[in-house]
Amino acid sequence: MSREHNHLVIMAGGVGSRFWPMSTPECPKQFIDVMGCGRTFIQLTVDRFEGVVEPQNVWVVTSEKYAGLVKEQLPQVPEGNILLEPCRRNTAPCIAYVAWRIKKQDPQANLVVAPSDHLVLNPEEFRKVVLRALDFTAETDAIVTLGMKPTRPETGYGYIQADHSAASLRNKGIFRVDSFREKPNLETAKEYIKHKEYYWNSGIFVWSVNTIVNALRIYQSEIADIFENLLPVMGTSKEQAAIDKEFPKCPNISIDYAVMEKADEIFVMPADFGWSDVGTWGSLITLANRDAQGNAVVGENVQLYETRNCMVHTSQERRVVIQGLDGYIVAEKDNTLLICKLSEEQRIKEFSA
Amino acid sequence: MSREHNHLVIMAGGVGSRFWPMSTPECPKQFIDVMGCGRTFIQLTVDRFEGVVEPQNVWVVTSEKYAGLVKEQLPQVPEGNILLEPCRRNTAPCIAYVAWRIKKQDPQANLVVAPSDHLVLNPEEFRKVVLRALDFTAETDAIVTLGMKPTRPETGYGYIQADHSAASLRNKGIFRVDSFREKPNLETAKEYIKHKEYYWNSGIFVWSVNTIVNALRIYQSEIADIFENLLPVMGTSKEQAAIDKEFPKCPNISIDYAVMEKADEIFVMPADFGWSDVGTWGSLITLANRDAQGNAVVGENVQLYETRNCMVHTSQERRVVIQGLDGYIVAEKDNTLLICKLSEEQRIKEFSA
Numbered sequence: 001m002s003r004e005h006n007h008l009v010i011m012a013g014g015v016g017s018r019f020w021p022m023s024t025p026e027c028p029k030q031f032i033d034v035m036g037c038g039r040t041f042i043q044l045t046v047d048r049f050e051g052v053v054e055p056q057n058v059w060v061v062t063s064e065k066y067a068g069l070v071k072e073q074l075p076q077v078p079e080g081n082i083l084l085e086p087c088r089r090n091t092a093p094c095i096a097y098v099a100w101r102i103k104k105q106d107p108q109a110n111l112v113v114a115p116s117d118h119l120v121l122n123p124e125e126f127r128k129v130v131l132r133a134l135d136f137t138a139e140t141d142a143i144v145t146l147g148m149k150p151t152r153p154e155t156g157y158g159y160i161q162a163d164h165s166a167a168s169l170r171n172k173g174i175f176r177v178d179s180f181r182e183k184p185n186l187e188t189a190k191e192y193i194k195h196k197e198y199y200w201n202s203g204i205f206v207w208s209v210n211t212i213v214n215a216l217r218i219y220q221s222e223i224a225d226i227f228e229n230l231l232p233v234m235g236t237s238k239e240q241a242a243i244d245k246e247f248p249k250c251p252n253i254s255i256d257y258a259v260m261e262k263a264d265e266i267f268v269m270p271a272d273f274g275w276s277d278v279g280t281w282g283s284l285i286t287l288a289n290r291d292a293q294g295n296a297v298v299g300e301n302v303q304l305y306e307t308r309n310c311m312v313h314t315s316q317e318r319r320v321v322i323q324g325l326d327g328y329i330v331a332e333k334d335n336t337l338l339i340c341k342l343s344e345e346q347r348i349k350e351f352s353a
Numbered sequence: 354m355s356r357e358h359n360h361l362v363i364m365a366g367g368v369g370s371r372f373w374p375m376s377t378p379e380c381p382k383q384f385i386d387v388m389g390c391g392r393t394f395i396q397l398t399v400d401r402f403e404g405v406v407e408p409q410n411v412w413v414v415t416s417e418k419y420a421g422l423v424k425e426q427l428p429q430v431p432e433g434n435i436l437l438e439p440c441r442r443n444t445a446p447c448i449a450y451v452a453w454r455i456k457k458q459d460p461q462a463n464l465v466v467a468p469s470d471h472l473v474l475n476p477e478e479f480r481k482v483v484l485r486a487l488d489f490t491a492e493t494d495a496i497v498t499l500g501m502k503p504t505r506p507e508t509g510y511g512y513i514q515a516d517h518s519a520a521s522l523r524n525k526g527i528f529r530v531d532s533f534r535e536k537p538n539l540e541t542a543k544e545y546i547k548h549k550e551y552y553w554n555s556g557i558f559v560w561s562v563n564t565i566v567n568a569l570r571i572y573q574s575e576i577a578d579i580f581e582n583l584l585p586v587m588g589t590s591k592e593q594a595a596i597d598k599e600f601p602k603c604p605n606i607s608i609d610y611a612v613m614e615k616a617d618e619i620f621v622m623p624a625d626f627g628w629s630d631v632g633t634w635g636s637l638i639t640l641a642n643r644d645a646q647g648n649a650v651v652g653e654n655v656q657l658y659e660t661r662n663c664m665v666h667t668s669q670e671r672r673v674v675i676q677g678l679d680g681y682i683v684a685e686k687d688n689t690l691l692i693c694k695l696s697e698e699q700r701i702k703e704f705s706a
Contacts, residue, residue: 021672021674303704305700305704314690317688318688318689318690319374319688319689319690320689320690320691320692321374321689321690321691321692321693321704321705322691322692322693323692323693323694323697323700323704324681324693324694324697325692328677330690330692332690335670335671335672336671336672336673336674337667337671337672337673337674337683337685337690338673338674338675339673339674339675339676339678339683339692340674340675340676340677341676341677344676344677347658347676351656351658351674351676352674
């Protein structure tokens with residue numbers, strides 16, 4: 001397969017409220033160097049598609065508020081590829097918009113849709129998996145989700161049950177989906193990971209543009225009609241005004257509900273490339289480099305004394321001295337400081353209100 | 354007694370390293386609004402002499418580094434009254450310098466010498482006590498120290514043992530000093546406060562300029578000679594250059610060792626005006642207004658959750674959210690943050706190094 005038709009769609013509209021004050025409505029998680037590696041999450045997301053998707057085929061869907069951040073952080077992405085939602089309508093309208101937009105320009109397009117704020121620890125393996133999935137969707141009408149091999153009974157993720165009986169596809173490492181499961185309780189999660197056919201739902205999708213457009217036409221005609229009608233203005237100077245008027249009419253619905261749980265040709269490709277949605281400070285501390293006392297530190301000038309299992313996140317120029325903390329988040333950004341037990345991090349939304 | 358000869362000498366050369374990062378070598382404790390009341394310690398020190406000493410009779414001895422801060426914070430003090438030590442030589446040379454300088458201008462001067470970074474919770478009572486002491490020293494050759502009635506077996510202060518047998522003076526509430534005692538251990542401190550004749554040494558001295566000049570001539574002729582020789586240039590444009598040359602020749606010695614423990618006419622005036630040298634974060638939390646959970650907060654935008662017995666000191670514009678801390682210092686200044694158990698505060702010097 002030629003790679004010229006490969007496209008990457010990055011969904012970058014999230015507000016990242018759980019990582020306050022590191023993440024703020026003005027600069028959410030995807031635009032932050034969360035890991036202290038010198039690259040923001042959205043930059044890392046694009047980086048890992050190097051050799052898979054050309055820069056001119058990278059698309060970002062976000063809100064007007066973040067357009068400046070996207071341009072600044074992804075200068076290689078053409079400005080016309082930055083699509084602005086006038087309001088948030090969950091993932092289905094977002095994906096529909098970009099699908100019709102790409103279809104007009106490249107009817108043979110083959111798409112990867114990915115969140116902008118997830119982490120992949122093994123980009124090499126990631127590229128292999130994605131290329132395999134793209135090869136598959138280029139030749140079929142398959143809707144593919146990447147399923148992560150679970151390493152623990154995580155209750156923060158949805159699960160995908162694969163149909164391991166489909167022997168013909170097993171050879172390719174791709175399985176039909178038996179069912180999608182909501183975030184389980186701990187007991188259920190433990191049950192899932194006992195059975196080898198359950199995978200974490202990564203929210204990374206692969207499909208050809210024709211496949212997703214057709215699926216939306218069948219299962220979400222209301223959404224499909226809106227973007228079908230907008231086709232003439234897409235890619236023109238009238239696009240934004242028309243989107244601003246029509247997009248809000250879309251129902252608020254996730255692509256999972258809108259398509260995945262309804263369509264037949266749904267597949268899961270199990271993979272293991274060190275993925276995390278980095279949805280909590282707790283997950284971040286698990287993924288970050290930790291010192292012998294279990295501390296994960298982002299910041300160049302941080303001194304720790306008798307401090308264990310803490311997540312410290314501050315800016316390069318900031319000096320921080322911490323003595324005698326165990327199991328805390330210490331996070332600073334701009335003019336705000338948070339000190340909070342890791343075990344209480346679900347209350348951060350309340351604190352930041 | 355007329356008050357025109359009353360002078361206030363403020364010693365403001367300290368570097369306040371125990372309150373890092375609130376206090377830094379660039380802006381030590383005496384120049385900081387430690388209590389969050391809108392006035393710095395040195396401003397509060399001058400404030401409490403209102404009605405006792407005229408602004409033109411306020412003198413500040415500090416280093417060149419802090420001359421700008423003094424001028425900025427005490428605009429009512431004449432610039433010529435700000436004396437600059439070229440190096441630190443403890444309190445005896447500092448007091449000698451200012452004594453000769455004042456003597457040249459006002460030979461009838463009656464002085465209060467006070468540190469710049471102590472706290473007095475009852476300024477009304479303070480004024481009464483100081484005026485009484487000044488009345489006494491105006492008529493006598495007495496060297497008077499203010500002795501604080503101890504409220505606890507404090508090991509961080511020196512003690513003064515009064516001679517309560519001197520009945521004649523007891524009527525005036527002033528006693529001869531029996532002995533000066535170094536900072537005691539806890540056991541000794543407990544013994545001291547059982548006996549009513551022990552007082553904390555506040556480091557606040559009262560004497561006429563003639564008395565202290567004569568005492569220095571007798572007990573510290575080396576120091577006295579230096580300033581006697583400088584008398585012709587004092588108050589002239591040549592003063593600073595001469596001081597810069599001669600002052601470093603003074604021995605490094607405290608006024609307590611140099612004079613107090615040697616002279617005969619030493620008195621202590623017991624007083625109770627809510628004094629503290631605010632030498633530690635622990636003492637600060639004791640003195641500050643505390644909430645029902647025992648937290649003392651300086652800062653306009655601080656939210657506490659499940660937090661007890663903490664000292665939080667930050668700037669007005671800074672937002673701070675703290676959850677689940679008990680018995681910690683959280684202090685921020687400029688580009689530095691300290692989180693440290695109150696019980697470990699003696700290590701702050703080490704942390705800040």
